[in-house]
Amino acid sequence: MLTRSAALQLLETIAFGAVGGVLFWWAQLPGGLISGAMIAVASAAIAGRPLALPPIFSHIILMTLGVSLGSMVSPQMLKNVSEYPLTIAVLALATFGATFGSSFYLQRVHGWDRASAFLAGSPGALSQIIMLATEKKADVPGIAVVQTLRVIILTAALPLVLSLIGMMPHTGLALRGAPATPLSLAILAAASLGVALVLRWLKFPASWMFGAMLASSVLHGSGWVEGGLPLWAYMVALTGIGTLIGTRFARISGRTLLRHVAAALGSFAVAIVISAAFVAVLVLATNARLSDLIVAFAPGAMDAMLALALTLHIDPVFVGAHHLARFVFVSIATPGIVHLFGRDDDDLDD
Template sequence: MPPAPEGAGSTARALRIGATLVLAGLAALGCRAVHLPLPWMLGPLLATAALGVAGVPVMASVRLRNLGLALIGVGLGLHFSPDVAALILRIAPAIVLGVLWALLLGYLFYRMLHRLHGGDRATCFYAAAIGGASEMALLAERAGGRVDRVAAAHSLRVLLVVTLVPLTLQAFGVHGDEASATAATAVRLPGLAALAVGAAAGVVLLQRLKAPNPWVLGPLLATLLPCAAGLELSALPPGASAFGQMALGVALGTRFTPAFAQAAPRWLAAVAAGTLAMLVVSAGYGWLLGRAAGLPAATAVLATTPGGIAEMAITAQVLQLGVPVVTAFQVVRYIAVLTLMPALFALELRLRP
């Protein structure tokens, strides 16, 4: 057989990525037509996940995913006005309680997984932690756990959370609150350029510091700081948020492959059951915490939901549910879980040898 022409692989890859984006866009328009929440994220996510499990060779672009995450980070940062920054400081004790709840919830989920499924404790512990998939998989690998099962558990958890939470909120007729307004409402080219430069600098800085999730946290911090200081630089152009959601939805959906569906069905069933239980108890806890902290109930529920930063913040942004509050809860929880998990696992091994 003659060798493939040079560049044939890259051309095929580009065609697969382009076809995936077209299908994702059509799925988003379909979801929008039937008035589903988060159509630009849910449509691409569900469509690519279904096609991937069926064996269709869908593919995501890492560069487009990173650009989408950066746009999401900038969009979230624009919500942090000086008044919002003061609000975040006021509810700091509630944010700490949210972190403690996430740690407790992850531990209970771990105990459930270990009881139902057995297996090594490192795999169960890091699969149950309410953290990022790649970060928890890396920690599990260092502890001798199974990376594939940890990654599969987090992918399934995020899929269920991103799908069920917006649909449930819409079914209950949840409306937004006044805390969702952005600091800037008009597109200004000089300010937009400053946002782009700041976002790029934030990504580079966090990458050099080897910080987790630099494509979201870098642009978020670079935008948050001037907005919290009272600077109104620029709003994002129309369509930027939709593109970011679609890029994120495709990136999440392409994790699901035939191998994912066929591997360890009992394990995935246990993860699904635990995720559903966590959603129910987290909703109750969020409602109680919202009443105690003086936050809207829907905002507090979303802030304590066991999802990811980008996914939960985008849900809050689209549904207008206190974006800065949800973002603050999710970012602080993300950093705390990532930092504390190795020490907590070591403690678990000492207490339960």
Template structure:
């Protein structure tokens, strides 16, 4: 009689222990009432395990599937009742782009002058978001891919760990009520609602690739789902249990990025990446205060929208905490799109003006 594991793809089998470990971490965090328990619990336990030099499997294609799920969930926030002031969103987006430019300048100078990286490495390590596309461009430029990857991984790690206490200090979000209770986990959409969500996922993947959207598996389904929900064709939302599973996969996918990182050998680089991220967080908080003052949009939403990087992770945080996910997602899509458009000419300009 064949073993049930033989029907599971090899990549999924390798990731299964990691997923179980992340689930244990999420459950512990849930029991002790940690904010964003399934995300942060999985993130913390897999990061610590990776830094202890324990080999963990990567989510691989499972993360891609989860990105599609997150995209569909984010699109459900674009309802006909969405009362966002378009003028306020435009003002906020302008502030976000200006803040992004300042943060990138600071991050690039920090990497180049203080961390001692090459110019190419500093440019790609300092870019706020779009890691997958950045790594491909960085490889073509001869940048240090390990330094770029570590800098972005540390940035996302610190951002996710810093968001709950910052939101708590701001006092604008009740983090204690953000977790789903066990009675809510069994909620399921209707059959017709499920069909619409599947349509949004399938068409979204195609649309994301045809339109060449950044992070197409996330923003493609988000775009199609938002059209379906905003038009009123469906009001279906995915069950909370699926949101928890998405948090576990995203949390572990961040934690396993530190597999193979020797803590003693990388201490300086990791420390500098943490310092750089903390500086960027201060700039993001300042920009968020300005955005809130000029637009009236909540400080929690502007903070998540202005954070430098981690579009899937921060959009999922906004969705999990119900902090204007449509607003946050729109800002991250705009930032990454413009970033990927301006980065190649920016790299060329930097090489013309900055000499080693």
């Protein structure tokens, strides 16, 4: 049961997200529901408003997003899985190249210590990165700013970039098919919740979203269920994920943000340039679509990038597989790399 103050905080958070999302959608900005909600909530949080979403609301938003992503799966998408080993292998190289490039920049230009620079440059797996940063006594506020700003910039900028280069459809929400029947929606909800709970028990990353996506993908791909969520639920999911991303700034003060914004923007630019070089190689070497590669290789949070795949009509299987792979790379490799290379010379002399 929510207390009165928690309920008011929730209503305020939802209001900021809804107003921002509707305004950007009304202005017909690419990805407007996500980016509008995200920018409105983030701006209010930076201004000092204590905005937050309770865990149960976050879980519902992520599951709704997963169901919508699964409803986009087609047999043709599954046929393209044979190309994934090559692109995922290149993604591993791109991930570590961007991480070390950003780390080098933060050390040389902004004077960060090795551990903090490396952790700030590691894309995705934010909660694991922050936990490791706390354990290693690294610059947690600086790392949080660099990581969070990277997600905000990517989520807001990618739809605009894809639209400008002609790779995003302008029909937006109108491309969606007919909604599923009430019985089909009930089956989707039950299956999604069940699979999500199993994945959560197995400690699978992003279990709420991936569980719902997996259940929805199987049901739609097998033909057992037809149709997706009603339009209003689809719009709520997109606005909700933008709101959820925006609340990440509620834990960052304006003073901390200003102190680290230059480092965040510079390291972001380095990571994007390195990732773009690997994307260019794959465009020439494979049949993968450029728009799919751009979102799959974007060094952002898994939930945000999959939300973009949904609103930009990009292959969710391709994007999901690659961001999950990167999450695994970062989660497994980062602790060992920080232990071996994250200490300054002074530490090694002790």
